[in-house]
Each structure stands twice: as structure tokens, then as C-alpha cells.
Amino acid sequence: MKFTMTVSPDFSPDHIAGWYVFNTWLQIQSEQSIHLELYNSFEKQREDIKADKIDLIYANPYDASMLIREKGFVAIASPFQKSDEAVICVNSESDYTCVEDLKPGCTVATADDPQVSTIGMIMLEPADLSSGNITVDEFKNYVMVAKNLISKKADAGFFLKEAYDDMSKFIKSQIRLIVSSQISIIRHTFLVSPNFLENSSLDEQGVRNLLNSMHETEKGASTLKSLGFEKWDNQDHEEAEFMIDLMDTLID
Amino acid sequence: MSDVKISYYDGTKSVKTIVDEEVPYPDGKLIVSRTDTFGNMTHFNQAFVDMSGYGEDELLGKSHYILRHPDMPAAAFADLWNTIKKGEKWKGYVKNLRKDGKYYWVYAVVVPNVRDGKIVGYASVRRKPSRTKINECVELYKTMLAEEQS
Structure with a gap:
């Protein structure tokens, strides 16, 4: 068999x-x-x-x-x-320094990964953000998420931490990590x-x-x-x- | 700083020193603990230990109410127990008391651990709450406490 x-x-x-x-x-x-x-x-x-x-x-x-x-x-x-951890990144030139700087109406880019989206949304809760007051754009992979951050089409992006860690130095130089989960x-x-x-x-x-x-x-x-x-x-x-x-x- | 007598649901009482100072919830972390069906702690993670201010040996086997802050109304915990004993998920905002008398706010979700159709314990996961929600709860819990004490 x-x-x-x-x-x-x-x-x-x-x-x-x-x-x-x-x-x-x-x-x-x-x-x-x-x-x-x-x-x-x-x-x-x-x-x-x-x-x-x-x-x-x-x-x-x-x-x-x-x-x-x-x-x-x-x-x-x-x-x-x-363990599986998620991170939230922003464009390196943006003024966002923490999750609370993100406001209702902002756009978040994410990949088609339910677990990372779940953890990412939890990390947005302290800013009173939820799927009801932000725009979530879903992409096929994390490179596309990074591209949307770099082109400033998205205010923030969710990444699997491992995927973020594996990104090229060139991409990482254009985005900035503002929070990382420590769920373990x-x-x-x-x-x-x-x-x-x-x-x-x-x-x-x-x-x-x-x-x-x-x-x-x-x-x-x-x-x-x-x-x-x-x-x-x-x-x-x-x-x-x-x-x-x-x-x-x-x-x- | 003040000393406050706290009465627990099982009839025991203790005097705790209360310090009116909030310890900020760390970004990105989850506080996890697990209890038996009586609410005695059987497992917890490092974030739980760090935020509570207690040592591991001071927590293991102890009732979860060791963290109860006198600003929390009894009705909130009654609702929690009524919900999870039915096998349902409970969610709510909780002000917790640290060993040093300071406090921290959490958004807590508690689920029953159901094995072979029976509840064998409970798991609680806390995450960072929004300041807006905390402020709403401060007012709500004040009202609830006043009603309980009247």
C-alpha cells in the first residue's frame, strides 16, 4: 500500500x-x-x-x-x-514604533497562514484593532507580505518568525520588527x-x-x-x- | 500601600499588602497556567511566574485565587466558574495581584480540559489587554464591588 x-x-x-x-x-x-x-x-x-x-x-x-x-x-x-512564533513588521521608514501606534483603518498584510494570522491579530488587540476595524490583505507568501510593506501599501505585516528570520538582508533592511510573540x-x-x-x-x-x-x-x-x-x-x-x-x- | 483582608470562596481569608502600582503586561507574551478541577495550579509557564512575582514552589499546588486582587468583584469569578464547569469557554478582563502587592491587567481565556468526555482540569491563557478595555472594566468592577458590599 x-x-x-x-x-x-x-x-x-x-x-x-x-x-x-x-x-x-x-x-x-x-x-x-x-x-x-x-x-x-x-x-x-x-x-x-x-x-x-x-x-x-x-x-x-x-x-x-x-x-x-x-x-x-x-x-x-x-x-x-x-516553537511557532509570529512577528509584526512595518516599513522601516514609518513612524510606527509599537502596536499601539497602529490605528483603526490601517491595512495589514498577511499570508494564507491561519495560525500566524491568529497570533498576529492577538498582538494587535492592545491597540483595539480587530478584523472589524482594519483591512486585512492576504497574500500567497511572506515575500509578498514584505513587498507590500516596502511599497507602503500595507501599514503592518504578519510573518511566521521563522520566515522573517530567513528573509534576505536586503528585504530586512527595508522593514522593521515592532513586536514578536513569545508563546513557546x-x-x-x-x-x-x-x-x-x-x-x-x-x-x-x-x-x-x-x-x-x-x-x-x-x-x-x-x-x-x-x-x-x-x-x-x-x-x-x-x-x-x-x-x-x-x-x-x-x-x- | 495598605493592608487589605481578602475573603475567598472557600471561606479562607488572608491579609495582603496592596500597592497601587501597575506592572505593564509584556508585549507578545502569553501567560499560561493549568489547574485541577478545584482550581489548584498544576502547571504554569515562565511568564506566569515572572508576572506573579512568586517562586515556582510557592505556586505549585496552590489555589489560583492567590492572585485575586481585592478590586475584582466576586461575581466575575462566580461567572467564570459557572461557565467553565458547564464545559464552556470563559473570557474576561482580570486585575491580578502580585506577590509584591502591585497589580497587572490581563485578558484571560479559560477552557475546560475535556478528556474522554470528562472535565479533568482547566487551562487559562492570558494576553495583553487594550487600555480602553481596562478603563471600561475599572468602572464596571467598581460598580459591581459597591453593589456586593452594600
């Missing part, structure tokens, strides 16, 4: 090759045939999740909630010491579907053993490096459930 793995579309373009290497590593280690399907948009990926076309996924916390509670996916591991507890998670656990030769513990020991071999360690983290951190059922509870507090 052939399985399909995918990755949340908010991954850094620098890690595309890394995910293909990871897929190859996982196929060899698990002795399963796994196809890697990467998506440009969250919407298309969700359509395929709803159609039960996905068996393994490196999911953002927003989608992990739905996958665990509605689709019965099992959380296996998260990147070690790597919300992380991407590797999940497996009930279909995979039922029809592959690996059970849940087998998948956990593979990922949790991945950093111990040279090949595994180099593959992890290409994904941008050091090792996997085991995530048990309760930890995943608690993260979902926390996500629930962030969504109105």
Missing part, C-alpha cells in the same frame, strides 16, 4: 529539499512506500485532508487540532526546542493517520521509535539539519490535547 505524506504549507522554501530527503529516509527506515505531496496553499491541502488523502503530516498547530480531534490522527513528535508552547507536530497505523507494518510506538532516535545516526542527524532542527521531541497524547486546548483559547 502506498501512503501520502505532506507538510504544512508554511514551511520555509529553504527546507523543501530537506523534506524530500526526510521522505526518502522515512521510506527506508519504515520499509513503506510513501509519496511526498507538497502544497502551495492551505486550502488545497485541507481539501485533500478532508478527502482522507493524507496519511502522514507535519502539521501546524491550527491544523493539528482538526486532524487529531476530527480525523483521529495521532501526534508523534515535535521539533525539539522550536505552540509547535508544529508530526502526525500519523489511523489508516497508516492500520495498514502499514509500523504501529504508533514504531513510528515514535524511528523519529525519536533519528538524531542518533549520521544520516538521520544530517536530514534533521536540512529540516532546520536538531532532533524530534516525543509528543504524547496528553501533550497534544493540551496544545489543542491552548489553541482553543486563542480562537474566538
